[in-house]
Amino acid sequence: MQEKLALFAGLGLTTLIVASMSLFTVDQRQVAMVFQLGEIKEVVSEPGLHVKWPLIQNVRVFDKRILTFESPEPERFLTSEKKNVLVDSFVKWRIIDVTQYYLSVGDEARAQIRLTQAVNASLREEFGKRTVHDVVSGERDQIMEQMRSKADADARKIGAEVIDVRLKRVDLPLEVSESVYRRMEAERKRVANELRSQGAAEAEKIRADADKQREIIVAEAYRDGQRIKGEGDAKATAIYANAFGQNAEFYAFYRSLDAYRNSFRSKSDLLVLEPSSDFFKYLKGSGAPFGKPK
Secondary structure (H helix, E strand, O other), X not given: OHHHHHHHHHHHHHHHXXXXXXXXXXXXXEEEEEEEOOEEEXXXXXXXXXXXXXXXXXXXXXEOOOEEEEOOOOEEEEOOOOOEEEEEEEEEEEEOOHHHHHHHOOOHHHHHHHHHHHHHHHHHHHHXXXXXXXXXXXXXXXXXXXXXXXXXXXXXXXXXEEEEEEEEEEEOXXXXXXXXXXXXXXXXXXXXXXXXXHHHHHHHHHHHHHHHHHHHHHHHHHHHHHHHXXXXXXXXHHHHXXXXXXXXHHHHHHHHHHHHHHHOOOOOOOOOOOOOOHHHHHHHOOOOOOOOOO
16 A cells, blocks of 8 residues: 555656646746757747656746847047047847847847947948038937937847937046036136126226216206206295385394394393494384384
């Protein structure tokens, strides 16, 4: 009985081992290649569970999604002006013919090396025909499209397809950037100094005009004041003259009272006059009829 159980257990274990060696799964994001004794036997692109011969067949899977690889470090290229620029780029690609891909490059690392060489060659060619301004902004989209087209043509030879090539950054080398920045700084300072001098000249012009306007306004105000004062004095003189002409004695009397009022306004006022002075003319004759002082 125990021998039968051991036999059944051995047969079950052997069956599991053979099944595990005979079955393989393909993910929907992958394509599988079945090899028989090192020779390509079948390419499986349908996802699911599949069968192979154990021991004599083995399976290798490849990613069929869109892959991305970036340049490990910026590459240096020459423009038509013989100026160096540092270019950082990335490539979107995928496998379209897994058999040709395997026979041409074998794995992803070699494929990336091949695509990097193709992209760098097209970059060198395109940059050599253009100026720095063109590669930075003027014709950047056109450059990327031509790079993609040339890189795709080379990728087709290894069973791959280039979806897109993008320039992430185009910079000048550090030593060139520093000199450019210094020139830009000097130019900005020159413009700033020019604007400051123009502003100072305008400020002086405005202040001079303001001073001129102030002098004109003050002079006109003084002129108008003097004219009004003269008109007032003329009217006052005319009134006085008219009053004097109607009754000269009453006018003299009124003026004397006004002088008395102003002279004796304060108790501390002190006048030193002769008693016979005309100032006391109306005080001395206060008891006499008006106009006949004693």
